[in-house]
Amino acid sequence: MIQSRFDALPEYYQRSNRSEITVIFRSRSAPAFLLIAYLLVAIAPLALAYLQGKPSRPFGDELSSALAMVAFAMLLMEFVLSGRFKSVSDSTGIDLTMRFHQLIARTMTVIVLVHPFLYVTPHKPPLPWDTTGQLTLGLTPASLVTGFAGWVLLLLLVFSAVFRDQMPFRYETWRLSHGLGAALIAATGTHHAIDAGRYSADLALLVLWLVLLGLAVFTLVYVYVITPLLQLRHPYRVASVERVALKTWKLTVEPVGGEALPFEAGQFCWLTLDRSPFAITEHPFSISSAPAERPAIGFTIKEVGDFTRTIGAIQVGARAYLDGPHGNLTLAGRDGSDGGGGIAFIAGGVGLAPIMSMLRQLRADDDRRPMKLLYGNRIAEQITYGDELDELTNTLDIEVHHILSEPPDGWDGTVGQLDQTVLHDHFSFDGHTRWLYFVCGPAPMIDAVEDSLEAIGIPMGQIVSEKFSYD
Ligand SMILES: Cc1cc2nc3c(=O)[nH]c(=O)nc-3n(C[C@H](O)[C@H](O)[C@H](O)COP(=O)(O)OP(=O)(O)OC[C@H]3O[C@@H](n4cnc5c(N)ncnc54)[C@H](O)[C@@H]3O)c2cc1C
Structure with missing residues (x-):
């Protein structure tokens, strides 16, 4: 049965690719494990806050703090989930990853937007004798500024993502602003949580916020510094550019020395063409050649916008950089030996x-x-x-x-x-x-x-x- 072959965990899939045997660990349960890990991290702040044993405040206050902490933990994890880590994108696939990213981002935004309005305790400076922060919200001017800045930035970030296609910006401009905006929200949010949060100044929770912030920063460094550095050491050159249909080109690249990246048929790469890999102008394209054709790696690219319209003018010999392979639109791990179907x-x-x-x-x-x-x-x-x-x-x-x-x-x-x-x-x-x-x-x-x-x-x-x- 096709159903049952997915059940093995991990599933070893061996594919002979003339010169190599690729062993792939892929399981249908991987997204479920990721989701459970994600939920555990999201509720970790609640558990740590509960363990502090502070006297409770009105329901609105506790609800607001709880929602804000869960939403902020989810926000910091968004960096990791959308950070192009192969272990995430290969097991869940880009579709699921993006749908999850959009769902979480929108849910989180609603929570963060309503969070300031749920408090019933007065917005007054901290009182020296109120050591557990029960009588006032005790927001400092700095935490008010970072809280408000993060609140507005998040609204703008999600609004500009949802209405991206209606905005008069190039995709690259939007993408840069999306990344910078998210980094600013992470920074202002962390300050706000630690400075204003009744629970977050406690050591255990403070460490959790700093670890999550560190992971978010690492993700940015990984995507924008480490990955391009690795790509610089492994350049490709354009071997041919050929028109294969109306406004559609076949672009073939091959490694300049070294081996071409191993991939499964159906996966995609982020391609940087005729630019430095640090230029943040890479685009995702599926590999349309077969692994058996390596070292040549072919792409089939349709003209739709400013970058893809330049493909026909790319010169043979131009530099190319590949980040990949990514994605799970592959037969690997799905074509067991039962021979059940087509x-x-x-x-x-x-x-x-x-x-x-x-x-x-x-x-x-x-x-x-x-x-x-x-x-x-x-x-x-x-x-x-x-x-x-x-x-x-x-x-x-x-x-x-x-x-x-x-x-x-x-x-x-x-x-x-x-x-x-x-x-x-x-x-x-x-x-x-x-x-x-x-x-x-x-x-x-x-x-x-x-x-x-x-x-x-x-x-x-x-x-x-x-x-x-x-x-
Ligand atoms: C997983 C995946 C695989 C793809 N495989 C192919 C393929 O094999 N062949 C093909 O012709 N197209 C493929 N695309 C689409 C291709 O990435 C876009 O058409 C291309 O990036 C458009 O760039 P542009 O500057 O010419 O157009 P623009 O007018 O700038 O963009 C058109 C649309 O393409 C998307 N896009 C643009 N730039 C990027 C970027 N840097 N990163 C992500 N999305 C972007 C956005 O949705 C944008 O609205 C794939 C996309 C994805 C997500």
Whole structure:
């Protein structure tokens, strides 16, 4: 059973990649462990505050302090969760990581925003004889300033993230302001918690805040200093740039000396092109070549904005830096030996990129499982690697179905979108509930495909998807 093969912990997956054997520890339980660890850290301040045994204040005060402490612990952990640590992103996948980040950020913001208004004890300076801080909130002017600054900054940070696409800023400008804003909130929040908090000045809680702040700072140093330094020692050069479809390019890089990074088919990298790795201008792209093609590493890039529109003008020989591999849109750890089902690939537009990597690796491995590819585009000129996909039907046990929403005259493929109708035509409860499903493309397409597959009766645990953008 496909379900049961996920249950082994850890699961060893061995893949022969001509010259190497990669052993991967991946388990479906990893996100649950991460979540439990996360929740434990989030409630740790409450436990430490409770252990102080201070006399209780009115309910509103205790509730407000408790919510604020949990929210602040969650905020500091957000750095680690969104800090591109492979152990996090590879086990949970970028989609889950980003959805979690957004959910937590929004919840935390609501808590922090209401927190000052829940107190009923008067906002007066500390009284010398009130040693447990029971009679006044005892906020110092400095803690009022840092509290208010953090409060406003958090509101701005979340507002600018939610409405990012409507703002007249480049993505890079937004990203820099998001990182700096978050760092400022961490600094002002820590000061406010320690200076104003009734419980936080206690040694154990103070140490917890400083450790969490230290982790947040380390994350920034890791992403913006250590990672670029490591990349500098391992540069790549552009080996070729080739137009493969309308506004779509195949960019191939190879290492300048040394080995190309090992990866699983379907993973992605942060790519810095023709710039220093310290320039903070890297972009995420799925690797579309197969691990079997290493040392060459290929990307399939669609023109959508200021960076991707320059790909066609990149010169062969230009410097490139890769941070990766990341992501869990991979077969690794999912294709056990029960031989129960086939593999379905559902791609919209340039979402074909990671799927192409998987198909190429499956071809190199001479995989005999039944497969289906549903590949949706608007017009025929957008179909990427059309000839290679045709050829794949000779080497793999695969059906390739093209779906166009605006087909040319004489089109004999499917007309429409990757919606419920099309999916019901290709997958059924009787024949495909044991298959694995890999879905990649625009966010609305992924949501529609996931809903349709669920409606057919495909268990969500067998659907792996990756979005290329987040709201
Ligand atoms: C995991 C993942 C894998 C991806 N794989 C591919 C791929 O194989 N092929 C492909 O063509 N595209 C892929 N993308 C999308 C690609 O990263 C964006 O299209 C590209 O970064 C746009 O940059 P731009 O400056 O040209 O466009 P802009 O107009 O600046 O941005 C368009 C949108 O792209 C996203 N984006 C832009 N810059 C970044 C950045 N530095 N980091 C994160 N997101 C950014 C934002 O959502 C933004 O709204 C992937 C995205 C993700 C998250």
